Amino acid sequence: MASITAIANDFFAACETGKGWETCKACCTPNATFAAQAEPLADIKTLAEYIRLDEGTNDDYAGRQL
Secondary structure, three states: OOOHHHHHHHHHHHHHOOOOHHHHHHHOOOOOEOOOOOHHHOOOOEHHHHHHHHOOHHHHHOOOOO
16 A cells, blocks of 8 residues: 555646546546635635646646746
8 A cells, every 4th residue: 555645646646747537536436525715715615626626727837837
């Protein structure tokens, strides 16, 4: 079994590179919740919703040095 640190690193890498929920869900419980204090995210209640919101946004930065 992978350590919690390895799972967290895998999740972060998948999330930050825009891999989407299909990749990220392997690191999460099926009904993982999400909460944020930022008003634009107030209606997002599950981690799946949050990840889906961000899917593909990293395509804009592909190949760029940030």
